[in-house]
Amino acid sequence: SRTQVGIVGGGPAGLMLSHLLHLKGIDSVVLECRTRAEVEGTIRAGVLEQNTVDLMVETGLGDRLTREGLEHHGIELRFGGRGHRIAFDELTDGRAVTVYPQHEVLKDLIARRLADGGDIRFGVSDAKVHDHESDRPSITFVDSDGNDQKLECALVAGCDGSRTQTRKLIPEPSIRTDHFRQYPFAWFGILAEAPPSSEELIYANHERGFALISTRTPEVQRHYLQVDPDDSVDNWSDDRIWDELHMRVDGEGAEIKDGRIFQKSILQFRSFVCEPMQHGNLYLAGDAAHTVPPTGAKGMNLAIADVYALAKAMDSFFTSSDRKMLDGYTETVLPRVWRTQHFSWWMSSMLHRLPDDSGFGHRRQLAELDMVTRSVAGRTLIAENYVGTPLI
Numbered sequence: 360s361r362t363q364v365g366i367v368g369g370g371p372a373g374l375m376l377s378h379l380l381h382l383k384g385i386d387s388v389v390l391e392c393r394t395r396a397e398v399e400g401t402i403r404a405g406v407l408e409q410n411t412v413d414l415m416v417e418t419g420l421g422d423r424l425t426r427e428g429l430e431h432h433g434i435e436l437r438f439g440g441r442g443h444r445i446a447f448d449e450l451t452d453g454r455a456v457t458v459y460p461q462h463e464v465l466k467d468l469i470a471r472r473l474a475d476g477g478d479i480r481f482g483v484s485d486a487k488v489h490d491h492e493s494d495r496p497s498i499t500f501v502d503s504d505g506n507d508q509k510l511e512c513a514l515v516a517g518c519d520g521s522r523t524q525t526r527k528l529i530p531e532p533s534i535r536t537d538h539f540r541q542y543p544f545a546w547f548g549i550l551a552e553a554p555p556s557s558e559e560l561i562y563a564n565h566e567r568g569f570a571l572i573s574t575r576t577p578e579v580q581r582h583y584l585q586v587d588p589d590d591s592v593d594n595w596s597d598d599r600i601w602d603e604l605h606m607r608v609d610g611e612g613a614e615i616k617d618g619r620i621f622q623k624s625i626l627q628f629r630s631f632v633c634e635p636m637q638h639g640n641l642y643l644a645g646d647a648a649h650t651v652p653p654t655g656a657k658g659m660n661l662a663i664a665d666v667y668a669l670a671k672a673m674d675s676f677f678t679s680s681d682r683k684m685l686d687g688y689t690e691t692v693l694p695r696v697w698r699t700q701h702f703s704w705w706m707s708s709m710l711h712r713l714p715d716d717s718g719f720g721h722r723r724q725l726a727e728l729d730m731v732t733r734s735v736a737g738r739t740l741i742a743e744n745y746v747g748t749p750l751i
């Protein structure tokens with residue numbers, strides 16, 4: 360079969376790209392190795408930047424989001440046993456974030472693509488891109504019935520996440536440079552049936568380690584604790600988790616509310632950028648090109664920002680045979696990629712307990728948090744980056 364854009368990967372980047380292309384009258388096929396149920400059931404972060412919310416609403420994906428999403432107008436940074444509010448409204452001219460889980464975004468995208476006659480192939484295996492250096496790329500794959508298939512296309516989008524195969528098609532080191540950083544900590548994440556502990560998210564710096572109080576619905580809460588990267592969920596009974604959350608967060612104006620924990624998982628911390636994000640007629644977007652550590656919840660938002668720019672460049676190519684925007688894709692999106700890398704690294708470095716810290720590291724963090732939260736300029740810097748800078 361034949362299409363204009365072959366998209367490898369049906370996560371936020373691939374599905375949003377397919378949706379945006381459709382609105383510009385461009386055909387695409389999305390190839391996803393997981394089943395629809397797996398895609399729609401994978402628990403990830405839950406914070407949407409104002410940009411992501413606006414784009415979803417403007418492109419007809421806002422129904423459930425507007426009804427069920429929880430708009431947040433600030434966050435609390437907690438240190439020294441006290442909370443310090445970052446008020447988005449006054450610092451960013453009324454911008455906000457919305458708590459709406461990533462898998463709900465995926466459900467909305469899939470439903471909308473299918474209603475619009477979109478072509479998403481779930482449960483495919485062995486997707487391989489061929490001839491991406493030519494004008495006639497193709498993708499071979501095995502469909503969910505076990506049949507060999509071949510998809511011919513003009514452009515290929517690599518949206519296959521951090522375990523990407525498509526990135527490998529950009530030759531290293533002759534063309535591609537990978538920038539990589541690991542962190543000496545991880546997050547233990549839980550979902551609990553409990554009332555909200557706080558009206559706004561709490562990011563807590565504590566001597567025992569970082570803690571994050573988040574939410575999903577009025578009945579379900581999402582919390583995280585800093586742990587060692589080689590820790591295991593088996594080491595953490597429910598009582599130990601709640602004890603640790605109380606110790607790290609409770610204090611003046613905050614008290615965690617316990618409940619039944621029904622999901623536990625450990626998330627690793629990595630920063631990664633691959634440059635360039637394109638080669639021939641292959642264009643990478645989202646985690647296939649870059650990974651951010653979770654602090655600040657930027658991963659999906661950055662993926663959406665990539666495909667917003669990529670869809671515009673592809674549109675310019677198909678409508679005027681002009682390659683200029685396609686050729687400039689990496690240069691267009693890379694400043695945001697690195698700005699987001701910096702923000703996620705900065706928030707992580709300011710809030711987590713550093714192993715082997717003699718005390719200097721912690722005192723330095725407290726001084727930094729004090730400086731940032733006392734100053735309007737400091738709070739504005741956090742607020743602007745947290746709600747997200749406008750898409751280009």
Ligand code: DHB
Binds near residue numbers: 581657
């Ligand atoms: C959530 C995740 C994050 O990484 C973050 O910074 C805030 C909230 C969440 O899953 O709710």
